[in-house]
Amino acid sequence: MLDNILQLIGSDLGQVKDFIDRELPADMGLVTRMAGFEFSQADMIIRPALVILSSRAYGGDSGKTIALASVFQLAYMAFRAHDSIAERNSGQRRGPGLLDEVCFPVLIGDYLYSKAYSVLIKAGITGMLLNLAEIIGMINEGGIIKRRMGPAPRVFYEIVRKDSAEIFAGCCFLGARLAGAPEDEQQILRNFGRNLGMAYGLREYGVSFEQRTVYLEEAMNYLSMLPERPERDVLGQLVSLCSDNEVVLRRQVG
Numbered sequence: 475m476l477d478n479i480l481q482l483i484g485s486d487l488g489q490v491k492d493f494i495d496r497e498l499p500a501d502m503g504l505v506t507r508m509a510g511f512e513f514s515q516a517d518m519i520i521r522p523a524l525v526i527l528s529s530r531a532y533g534g535d536s537g538k539t540i541a542l543a544s545v546f547q548l549a550y551m552a553f554r555a556h557d558s559i560a561e562r563n564s565g566q567r568r569g570p571g572l573l574d575e576v577c578f579p580v581l582i583g584d585y586l587y588s589k590a591y592s593v594l595i596k597a598g599i600t601g602m603l604l605n606l607a608e609i610i611g612m613i614n615e616g617g618i619i620k621r622r623m624g625p626a627p628r629v630f631y632e633i634v635r636k637d638s639a640e641i642f643a644g645c646c647f648l649g650a651r652l653a654g655a656p657e658d659e660q661q662i663l664r665n666f667g668r669n670l671g672m673a674y675g676l677r678e679y680g681v682s683f684e685q686r687t688v689y690l691e692e693a694m695n696y697l698s699m700l701p702e703r704p705e706r707d708v709l710g711q712l713v714s715l716c717s718d719n720e721v722v723l724r725r726q727v728g
Contacts, residue, residue, distance in 0.1 A: 476515055479711045482704055483526045490522045493544045497589055521546045524645035528663050531705035534653030541597035542652055545590045546645050552586035553613050555579045602648055609644040612636045638675025643668035662699050669693040673716045690717050
């Protein structure tokens with residue numbers, strides 16, 4: 475289903491995959507596979523897709539858009555490496571983890587974060603370094619809260635906001651900014667991404683559709699404020715995908 479929704483940018487997503495494959499040494503791919511560092515289809519393309527759609531809607535430079543989309547995917551992969559430690563220690567596994575040793579996933583995560591920064595610099599979009607650092611900081615704040623508090627009701631939504639919603643918001647906002655979108659529309663896309671990210675993250679945690687509805691509705695409200703474009707239609711279909719109770723956004727392993 476996701477492939478059908480994203481047909482409009484299928485070629486771009488293929489370029490992101492090729493870009494990341496070129497950036498990561500062959501032995502890094504082997505090590506991560508041996509460690510059980512796996513992703514579902516949605517894991518691999520949802521964040522790059524948000525960058526690409528937000529940039530393409532405003533005629534963004536293709537090469538820089540692919541680089542930025544790859545940066546967000548590398549940052550997400552780094553987060554998953556670090557987050558796997560919390561999952562194994564807490565028993566609250568949301569998805570695939572790495573080896574039991576702490577050092578290994580830390581090293582992989584740090585490597586991927588540094589690679590994300592280097593890609594951003596080589597692509598000549600250093601003006602977004604601060605934004606990326608702030609997003610990564612919030613992601614890691616979410617991981618700290620989860621390790622210290624666990625998914626307790628009073629902090630649960632704060633964890634999802636930090637480790638899911640903010641990276642979605644950044645994908646949409648910075649994709650539009652890269653393309654020179656009007657500032658008000660950049661902010662609309664940021665708010666759209668934040669609400670979509672909340673719905674997506676809550677779905678990953680198994681939260682009921684009823685509890686996700688407010689975020690799905692808000693995402694569609696913000697989307698309706700944007701000019702009609704093919705990319706906007708695809709973003710709307712992604713919202714519908716996140717509202718489908720039968721969709722499995724992350725493949726459970728083990």
